[in-house]
Amino acid sequence: MPLDALRPSPLVEQATERLREQITGGTWAVGTKLPGETTLAASLGVGRSTVREALRALVGAGLVRARQGAGVFVVATEPREDWAAQLRRAAITDVYEVRVLVEVEAACLAARRRTDDDIAALHEALAGRRAAADADDAAFVDADIALHTTVVAAAHNPVLTGLFGEFVPALRRGLLDLVAMLDLRATHPGHGDEGHAALVHAVVSGDAEAAGETLRNELGQTLALLHSL
Structure with missing residues (x-):
């Protein structure tokens, strides 16, 4: 032809x-x-x-x-699906399982490598998440993700930072659905504040073990919720 x-x-x-x-x-x-x-x-x-x-x-x-x-x-008649497309199709439980693997290690590294600028950014991100408790779900989820992004950035590993960035769009969609579906903020508008404060404290204090364990517990609770749906 x-x-x-x-x-x-x-x-x-x-x-x-x-x-x-x-x-x-x-x-x-x-x-x-x-x-x-x-x-x-x-x-x-x-x-x-x-x-x-x-x-x-x-x-x-x-x-x-x-x-x-x-x-x-x-060599093929169908194009290979790129990473971004795979993430768009992925179930939130799959995204969360990989998120645990990525973020827990990132939190441990952040506790060992955080700088004075990182410490200031972490405190600012935590304050932003707390302030967003009075906002709508989208603003709160964005503030939550911003805090986690700040923790990952404090690990000072560009590959980890880039990998987490790839997850953010799929993660945001999943979190918005989860918050709305379970009405997680009905009684606690700042849902998860204690755990996030503990995470920031561990990273700022340079306690890698506590940082990793705190984040593993926090993400694990959400993952358990997802698996129960």
């Missing part, structure tokens, strides 16, 4: 999408060698550099693979 020439700009995105359609639509089956860059460029009406960038995008999506000296071959 011939490929129609493309409209101007953004050419790489258009080229990527057109080639993706050929693969996912079955025109090029798994194991098929794609036409060369020159042929593809002529079919699409673009330069070879545009085709090269489009092929790189398809490699990243897990659809094709380049074999040294042999060419580019189709």
Whole structure:
């Protein structure tokens, strides 16, 4: 099936999408060698550099693979789901289980590595969470996540910080649902204040064991609630 020439700009995105359609639509089956860059460029009406960038995008999506000296071959007809998409689909219980693994270790590291600036930020974040007790659920959940983000940041590990950041959108959606479903703030608008204060105290005091244990207990209680639903 011939490929129609493309409209101007953004050419790489258009080229990527057109080639993706050929693969996912079955025109090029798994194991098929794609036409060369020159042929593809002529079919699409673009330069070879545009085709090269489009092929790189398809490699990243897990659809094709380049074999040294042999060419580019189709290895899948469905794009690989990226991490963000997986998190969007994940059950909140799954997110929370991984959250425990990430945050407990982050809290231990934070207690060992926190700086004066981190200490000030932690106190500010705790005060912000307490102030949000009088606000709506969304503001309270945001303040809660901000405090946990501050603890993770105090670990001074950019990989941990980045990983937690990836969890935040899915975590926020799950927490909002949980707060509304169980009406957790009906009698205690500042739900969990004692545990969060203990966490901040442990990190500020440099007590890694207490920080990890406090957070494990706090997250464990929420996880138990989720499993009971």
